[in-house]
Amino acid sequence: MMPSKYLRATGDLGVLIERATGQVKIVNHSNNTALSEIDGLGDLSHASIVFSRDERYAYVFGRDGGLTKVDLLTDKIAKRVIQSGNSIGGAISQDGKLVAVSNYTPGGVKIFNSETLELVAEIPASVLTAKPKNKDGSPVRSKVVGLVDAPGHKFVFSLFDSHEIWVADMSGPELKLTKHEDIGLFPYDALMSPDGRYYIAGLFGEDGMAMLDLWHPEKGVSRILKDYGKGDKKLPVYKMPHLEGWAMTQDFAFVPAVGQHKVLVVDLKTWQQVAEIDVHGQPIFVMAQPDNRQIWVNFAYPLNDTIEVYNTETFEQVKSLKPGPAVLHMEFTPRGENVWMSVRDNNEVQIYDTQTQELLSTMKAKSPSGIFFTSRAHQIGL
Amino acid sequence: MMPSKYLRATGDLGVLIERATGQVKIVNHSNNTALSEIDGLGDLSHASIVFSRDERYAYVFGRDGGLTKVDLLTDKIAKRVIQSGNSIGGAISQDGKLVAVSNYTPGGVKIFNSETLELVAEIPASVLTAKPKNKDGSPVRSKVVGLVDAPGHKFVFSLFDSHEIWVADMSGPELKLTKHEDIGLFPYDALMSPDGRYYIAGLFGEDGMAMLDLWHPEKGVSRILKDYGKGDKKLPVYKMPHLEGWAMTQDFAFVPAVGQHKVLVVDLKTWQQVAEIDVHGQPIFVMAQPDNRQIWVNFAYPLNDTIEVYNTETFEQVKSLKPGPAVLHMEFTPRGENVWMSVRDNNEVQIYDTQTQELLSTMKAKSPSGIFFTSRAHQIGL
Numbered sequence: 011m012m013p014s015k016y017l018r019a020t021g022d023l024g025v026l027i028e029r030a031t032g033q034v035k036i037v038n039h040s041n042n043t044a045l046s047e048i049d050g051l052g053d054l055s056h057a058s059i060v061f062s063r064d065e066r067y068a069y070v071f072g073r074d075g076g077l078t079k080v081d082l083l084t085d086k087i088a089k090r091v092i093q094s095g096n097s098i099g100g101a102i103s104q105d106g107k108l109v110a111v112s113n114y115t116p117g118g119v120k121i122f123n124s125e126t127l128e129l130v131a132e133i134p135a136s137v138l139t140a141k142p143k144n145k146d147g148s149p150v151r152s153k154v155v156g157l158v159d160a161p162g163h164k165f166v167f168s169l170f171d172s173h174e175i176w177v178a179d180m181s182g183p184e185l186k187l188t189k190h191e192d193i194g195l196f197p198y199d200a201l202m203s204p205d206g207r208y209y210i211a212g213l214f215g216e217d218g219m220a221m222l223d224l225w226h227p228e229k230g231v232s233r234i235l236k237d238y239g240k241g242d243k244k245l246p247v248y249k250m251p252h253l254e255g256w257a258m259t260q261d262f263a264f265v266p267a268v269g270q271h272k273v274l275v276v277d278l279k280t281w282q283q284v285a286e287i288d289v290h291g292q293p294i295f296v297m298a299q300p301d302n303r304q305i306w307v308n309f310a311y312p313l314n315d316t317i318e319v320y321n322t323e324t325f326e327q328v329k330s331l332k333p334g335p336a337v338l339h340m341e342f343t344p345r346g347e348n349v350w351m352s353v354r355d356n357n358e359v360q361i362y363d364t365q366t367q368e369l370l371s372t373m374k375a376k377s378p379s380g381i382f383f384t385s386r387a388h389q390i391g392l
Numbered sequence: 393m394m395p396s397k398y399l400r401a402t403g404d405l406g407v408l409i410e411r412a413t414g415q416v417k418i419v420n421h422s423n424n425t426a427l428s429e430i431d432g433l434g435d436l437s438h439a440s441i442v443f444s445r446d447e448r449y450a451y452v453f454g455r456d457g458g459l460t461k462v463d464l465l466t467d468k469i470a471k472r473v474i475q476s477g478n479s480i481g482g483a484i485s486q487d488g489k490l491v492a493v494s495n496y497t498p499g500g501v502k503i504f505n506s507e508t509l510e511l512v513a514e515i516p517a518s519v520l521t522a523k524p525k526n527k528d529g530s531p532v533r534s535k536v537v538g539l540v541d542a543p544g545h546k547f548v549f550s551l552f553d554s555h556e557i558w559v560a561d562m563s564g565p566e567l568k569l570t571k572h573e574d575i576g577l578f579p580y581d582a583l584m585s586p587d588g589r590y591y592i593a594g595l596f597g598e599d600g601m602a603m604l605d606l607w608h609p610e611k612g613v614s615r616i617l618k619d620y621g622k623g624d625k626k627l628p629v630y631k632m633p634h635l636e637g638w639a640m641t642q643d644f645a646f647v648p649a650v651g652q653h654k655v656l657v658v659d660l661k662t663w664q665q666v667a668e669i670d671v672h673g674q675p676i677f678v679m680a681q682p683d684n685r686q687i688w689v690n691f692a693y694p695l696n697d698t699i700e701v702y703n704t705e706t707f708e709q710v711k712s713l714k715p716g717p718a719v720l721h722m723e724f725t726p727r728g729e730n731v732w733m734s735v736r737d738n739n740e741v742q743i744y745d746t747q748t749q750e751l752l753s754t755m756k757a758k759s760p761s762g763i764f765f766t767s768r769a770h771q772i773g774l
Binding site (some may be wrong): 016017019020021022038040061062063064065066082083084104105106159161162163181205206207225259260278299300301302303323344345346347365384385387388389390 | 398399401402403404420422443444445446447448464465466486487488541543544545563587588589607641642660681682683684685705725726727728729747766767769770771772
């Protein structure tokens, strides 16, 4: 007989990043409680997380190149490796067997066995021949950003300095790499549509975005939203928006405008902008509820104490909230009844009812940033 | 220290219905194994399952009115009630706190606390005044079908005999019921779009379907696909298709035609039929992979030994498979790399790679029918 105190299901768990202290909290989003706190994860600025397909393990990608596998059943670090000098995120393969990490230094992607964290494959990024070599004599390689999983056991990522999008196909016995060159200047982040079809990279060096249709890779990378970007207005951009925060409903993508107090509405059939919504500040994350009924928007400093909620059909504002200083990230419960948000400088996480937009509960946390629920294990392209 | 033999995550579990013996099997879809078999679930013909939001419990709706809560961590029945004389399915609320069951006898919906299975609310269906009373003197009420959950803590269902669609709003302190009358003759099954917006009921008594846009309930129920149904051709219909098996991609719904060897392609913008695909037999389930790249179709007796796979963009056939006699149900792994199918009269479940359509593995099971994975806990409208 299994002692019941040991029993824990994993479908309603999550992990909060506590950036300042290199810790994470394991949380339960059925009863809005913290289950445990785990130390020793290193530099967690800009950290992100993916989950094993059984929703037992969280893979935490730290800025210092640390890849930490946290066991949500035992509240312990199961494994930890320092896999590079400077990393920016990661992804888990469709079958859950491989974890990939995108690195700045040295530039490239490393792929690990998700069970053991043993290195399975390494994909060095393009060499930047114009740059002087590293001190150890090795060539400087492009930074890698915007790494996501794709159907067919693929990983897709962008090369910031060499202006490329690469697709690594892991379905066969040998890694098969496809390179798309000259995709636009300095892709700095990317996102995948929820069905894993469209990979879209934001460009830091020019206006517009680069799109790869993974159903038709033979057509190459095309350019969309040619006016998207900083444009001629030269507004100060406090923070480039997170592309992962794009909201896609059945009809539209809701896109944070760069440096402007606007959310752009894009028709998914034509990839043309069809409307814009005036918002409180420079939007960072624009996130659709799982039922696509509303979008929730947070903003860049100094207007980052505010959240706005908009109707996805009328584009009208539903509510404006002031959760407190530095609202950094939001995460919806899987079927969308609640949304969690980290209010960093209040040292708390706030939990709202999405239907009434009322505060339901708060949870103490040390400088919380990212919030990640295990239901992500079942989603494509994160 | 928690003994590791007791540890089990729940994100990659599932439950198989073994209809003939009133049993279910708990399975793991990471390593394609059966973990346990559980007896005593009563009449499981046409049984269906929903999962608790933590993915620990399966709620099994049996034909005999049995509602059984199975614990996937202890491999035991946690609770079981006989809640009616004849039931047809159920749903779990957005927040996971309520389980609703739709009943034929007596006609109506019962709503239970998902924790305790205590009755929370009862919604008797419309009285059929033209019918003679039951032996106990009670009035005969309409059968209830097509029960699903909807965003905003709602349940939506159809009344077969009284031609209605009702919405039960459970978000307030009191149950709020909205009734849509004269929606079309004899709604026999229904489905919800993946975002929980459109509730669509099939009509047994006439051609066409009834659609309720839950974003605009004030507009009432409209009629779509007016030619959908048996039409004038009067072909023998071996089995009415399952509407839950509708596949919806970004652009199209793929709909099993009633009694014809066709899958209909419907534009989701206009709800007009735009194409039809000739298939092997009368389609029962038409299911889209999670990445929407292909649909998988099974067929009514006597052609139910076959599965066909079609491309959702070109509508061309990708593969025809002969898994064996009586392929009853399919279930995709959450990110769609594999599909499981029950081959009832071979007493086995077969597991295929969706990309190559190759058989990966088989599992023995006694007259398997429905296959349900815990990832359904995170989805709307099931």
